[in-house]
Amino acid sequence: MDPSFAARRIEQTRRRLAMLRAKGLADLITLPQTGRTRAWFPTAYGVQLASEWPELREHxxxxxVSDPTAVRLKAGHTLTVTETA
Structure with missing residues (x-):
C-alpha cells in the first residue's frame, strides 16, 4: 500500500471524528499507559441518535458504552486483544 494513501486515510478519519466530536456525537480519551494513544467512543447523545437508525433499533x-471511565478501563484489554490477534 502506498504510504501517502494510508496517511490520507488516517487524516480523513481524524477529520471525521473531529466533526462528530464537534457535534457532540463522539468524544475521546487519551490512554495514560500508552502515551498519546486516543480512544474514541460515542457520547450518550451519539448512542441515542444511532439507536434510532433502522439497522440498530433491535440492538x-x-x-x-458512552462512559469515559468505563472506556478507559476497557481500552487496555481491547488493545491487548487486538494486538494479540
Whole structure:
C-alpha cells in the first residue's frame, strides 16, 4: 500500500471524528499507559441518535458504552486483544 494513501486515510478519519466530536456525537480519551494513544467512543447523545437508525433499533448498547471511565478501563484489554490477534 502506498504510504501517502494510508496517511490520507488516517487524516480523513481524524477529520471525521473531529466533526462528530464537534457535534457532540463522539468524544475521546487519551490512554495514560500508552502515551498519546486516543480512544474514541460515542457520547450518550451519539448512542441515542444511532439507536434510532433502522439497522440498530433491535440492538441494545452497553450501558457503559458512552462512559469515559468505563472506556478507559476497557481500552487496555481491547488493545491487548487486538494486538494479540
Amino acid at each position: 441494545r448498547p452497553s450501558r457503559t
